[in-house]
Amino acid sequence: MKFIPNITFLRYFFSAGQSKSISRASKENFVSQSAISQAISKLEKTLGKQLITHEKNRFQLTADGLLLLDKCKQIFTVFSEIEDAFNETDSVFKGKLSFACTHSFALSLLPAYLSKLSQTWEKIEPILRFGHTGTIVELVKKGDVDFGIVLDNEDFSLFHSREIYRGEYHLYTAKKFTANAKNKFILSEERKEVSLLKQHFQNNGVEIHAYMEVSSWEVIASLVEQGMGIGFLPDYIAGKRALIPYEYSIPKIPYRILAISPKNRKLSRNAQMFIDLIGQI
């Protein structure tokens, strides 16, 4: 074989390419920026290809750099599979576990799951990414995370999915309901569950309008706690907050929280373990 790669250099390049910064790569790998820069230069020399544009104060991959980044992703996936295989024979779980979820999930349900994880397998190193559903889907597609945690309000048939939690949407008010909150509905953007709610009111001859449209359930819950209105939320958000169900009964509007991963990629052993663990709680 003509090209014998230095695996440390590839690791540095991969790290810089993923984080789009030599500085961040240096912090991730506990070496200086210079070491990362030199490693990339040596890779370029070995390959005879320019991998980054070498502009001052700007990290940018060339077409060859992007190609190598993709190949590195495959290489390091194989490495983690090898690590998985050895850990499996040792009957232990350790190393990285990366996943993406929404802020609302991270603030509501995730702490209990992570607590259980750290108690059970203390050598697991979770890497968390946050964002809206679209961001999570992109991270999962690109292989930047092992799996994503999403609400089932979109079509995820292109992914392998597993239900990890289920609940219902409800209307909530503050424990101390104020007259100020009456008929002031605080809703998220027009999605399936919001349409169903509006449809129900319409069927009963009541037309409701969002007093306020807020694209974050956490923010809706906080506003409702302040007595600013009636919020429509999944029950896991209301959980530990000073909220009570609104007196007006609505039909069941269920939801499911799913762990999604690409169909063409085997879920890492750590990810499989964590999803199983969530299912047990």
Added chain:
DNA sequence: GCTCGGCCATGTCTGAGCAG
């Protein structure tokens, strides 16, 4: 309100030198 220039923080590259 807008522009300009100075200052500072941040990020990258290069070369010298050191340790294993």
Added chain:
DNA sequence: CTGCTCAGACATGGCCGAGC
């Protein structure tokens, strides 16, 4: 010899005050 740190140079962008 290889891979690292350190120091210095340089580019860029944000902030802020002065001047118009």
